[in-house]
Amino acid sequence: MAEPVQIVGAGLAGSLMALYLARRGKAVGLWERRSDMRLEKQAEGRSINLAISTRGLTALDRVGLTETVLAEAIAMPGRLIHDLQGNTSFQAYGQSGQAIQSISRRRLNELLLNAAQEAGVRCHFNARCRDVDLESGTITFDTPEGERNVASSLSIGADGVFSALRGKMQRSTRFDFEQHYVSHGYSELCIKANADGSFKMDKSALHIWPRHDFMLIALPNFDGSFTLTLFLRFERQEKGAWCYEDLQTGADLKRFFGEQFPDVLPMIDELESNFFEQPPAALCTVRCSPFHHGDKVVLLGDSAHAVVPFYGQGMNAAFESARLLDDILAGQSQGPALAEFSRSRIPDALAIRQLALDHFADMSSSTADDLFLHARALELHLENAIPGYQSLYSMISFSNMPYAEAVAKAQHQGRQLARMGEMVQH
Numbered sequence: 001m002a003e004p005v006q007i008v009g010a011g012l013a014g015s016l017m018a019l020y021l022a023r024r025g026k027a028v029g030l031w032e033r034r035s036d037m038r039l040e041k042q043a044e045g046r047s048i049n050l051a052i053s054t055r056g057l058t059a060l061d062r063v064g065l066t067e068t069v070l071a072e073a074i075a076m077p078g079r080l081i082h083d084l085q086g087n088t089s090f091q092a093y094g095q096s097g098q099a100i101q102s103i104s105r106r107r108l109n110e111l112l113l114n115a116a117q118e119a120g121v122r123c124h125f126n127a128r129c130r131d132v133d134l135e136s137g138t139i140t141f142d143t144p145e146g147e148r149n150v151a152s153s154l155s156i157g158a159d160g161v162f163s164a165l166r167g168k169m170q171r172s173t174r175f176d177f178e179q180h181y182v183s184h185g186y187s188e189l190c191i192k193a194n195a196d197g198s199f200k201m202d203k204s205a206l207h208i209w210p211r212h213d214f215m216l217i218a219l220p221n222f223d224g225s226f227t228l229t230l231f232l233r234f235e236r237q238e239k240g241a242w243c244y245e246d247l248q249t250g251a252d253l254k255r256f257f258g259e260q261f262p263d264v265l266p267m268i269d270e271l272e273s274n275f276f277e278q279p280p281a282a283l284c285t286v287r288c289s290p291f292h293h294g295d296k297v298v299l300l301g302d303s304a305h306a307v308v309p310f311y312g313q314g315m316n317a318a319f320e321s322a323r324l325l326d327d328i329l330a331g332q333s334q335g336p337a338l339a340e341f342s343r344s345r346i347p348d349a350l351a352i353r354q355l356a357l358d359h360f361a362d363m364s365s366s367t368a369d370d371l372f373l374h375a376r377a378l379e380l381h382l383e384n385a386i387p388g389y390q391s392l393y394s395m396i397s398f399s400n401m402p403y404a405e406a407v408a409k410a411q412h413q414g415r416q417l418a419r420m421g422e423m424v425q426h
Contacts, residue, residue: 004029004122006139006152008129008165012105013301013318014158015112019063020326022119029150030121031141033128033159038110049219049227050108051076051100051206051312053397059319062326068111073101074220080205086263090205094394095383100312102206102219129164132157134172137296139165154334155297161284163303169293178287182308182357184214184231185244185280192269193224200267201226208363209261213241215363216261228268231360234280244280283308285353290342295335298342300325305349307356310363313396317352320400321345351403355396382417389413 005021007014010032018030052073060066077099078092093100117123124143131140137152157165161179170177191200199220201207207218207226213233218226233243242260247253250272257265265271286306292298301318308314324345328337379391390399390413395406 002027003137003151003153005154005156006031006137006150007156007158008132008139009157009159009163009301009303010109010113010123010125011158011160011301012109012112012315013322014156015109015116016059016063016319017156017158017300017322017325018121019112019116019119020322021329022116022121023063024326024330028116028121029124029152030116031124031127031129031139031150034125036113036123036125037106038113049221049229050103050105050315051219052103052108053100053312053316055313055316055320055400057101058400059323062323063115065111065115069103069108070101072107072222073103074203074222075099076102076204076206076220078205080202080207082207082209082261082263084211084260084262092380094391094398095380098394098398100206100397102221104221105315107222129159132165132168132297134168134293134297152296156300157297157303158300160302161286161306163299165297166286166288166299166303169288169297169299172293175293176287176289180285180287182283182285182360183233183235183237184360185234185282187230187232187275187278187280189228189230189271189274190269191218191226191228191264191267197224199224199226201264209264210363211260213238216264217363218264228264232280234282247275250276285357287350287353289346290339291345292338292342295338298325298338304345305353307353308360309356310359311352311356311396313352313356317349317403321349348403351407352396355392355403355407 004027006029007018008031010030014030018028022028052069057066060069078090081089081091113123127141127143129139130142132138132155137155139150139152139155141148141150155165157163159165169175194200201218203220209216214231216228216230218228220226233241235245236243242256247256253272253275257268257271284306285308286302288299288304291304300321302314304321305317306314307317325341328341331337332340382389383391383394390409392406392410395401395409396403
């Protein structure tokens with residue numbers, strides 16, 4: 001009897017990958033260092049809301065979960081921009097009928113874990129990966145019962161940005177790795193629903209308060225609340241700009257929000273306690289190559305290509321990687337399949353990593369800029385007027401086109417438009 005596939009990390013990518021493999025008849029073990037979130041009143045870790053779009057929905061559709069997820073999601077067809085005076089303006093993400101979907105990270109993870117267990121996946125919690133034999137795939141776990149050495153036909157590292165499996169691969173030869181922290185951190189706050197369960201703001205948008213070097217965003221939740229996320233520099237780099245170092249007391253915090261976000265301040269629930277309860281979290285990206293080692297070990301999701309959240313593609317990219325890996329494994333023997341997965345996926349991982357880094361400027365500054373707004377309106381017009389034209393945002397969020405191909409097409413379209421402009425001038 002073949003040894004089971006062992007997956008380290010029962011987060012979103014790991015749970016989906018386990019479900020894929022179990023539905024193809026594989027014996028699968030899913031291992032998680034934390035406790036079972038479904039049994040906890042408050043799950044460990046941060047909860048940045050997810051914006052699921054076409055790539056993520058395509059991956060879920062493979063296992064019949066799209067309708068279930070969408071039933072608990074809130075459609076956001078565009079951004080609602082809040083200026084300092086409290087005025088708002090709406091910016092559509094795409095054409096009529098196109099929207100990204102706000103979904104609870106925890107609820108989505110719970111749905112995937114339930115589906116994986118129903119498909120026969122054996123889940124193990126409170127099991128920390130301590131080591132992996134890259135040649136045999138055998139994984140060593142520290143569990144409440146003691147050390148366990150677990151044999152594996154395929155070991156998949158879906159254990160996040162600080163992956164234990166990747167840590168072992170980093171000590172192997174010819175493995176490239178880069179970890180990069182951005183200058184901004186984030187804090188999560190909450191706007192509760194009204195007493196009757198209704199929303200205190202428009203639920204049909206991703207709300208953004210762009211303030212040049214920092215920003216606040218809000219995503220609607222199914223229960224009528226909003227999750228707010230503040231993105232702010234840890235340390236000052238511009239004269240007069242706010243940073244986390246300035247927010248040491250409740251008075252500092254109220255002055256900051258009163259000055260920068262006056263329209264939302266009265267709605268925030270327990271601002272001081274929620275803000276100071278946890279220190280701001282850091283944002284880290286990961287680039288590595290290859291994604292596999294030999295024919296026994298492969299990395300998936302954030303373990304291989306962690307990105308910052310500004311394009312809303314971290315989970316979507318992880319789900320897409322799981323779908324593609326499943327396709328490749330189903331079509332050829334394991335060793336060549338892992339090599340093919342690395343070869344084909346790394347360019348796309350690099351492309352979305354850079355797009356996510358670059359998109360912070362668009363969200364925090366450009367969304368409030370008239371030139372950006374006119375350019376975005378022109379893009380939407382060109383999509384209707386020119387056959388085959390697609391904006392970069394539409395290709396990333398509303399298609400399954402490989403990320404690298406989308407970037408190349410956007411650059412080509414830009415060059416064509418520039419030539420057309422030159423011709424008009426002459």
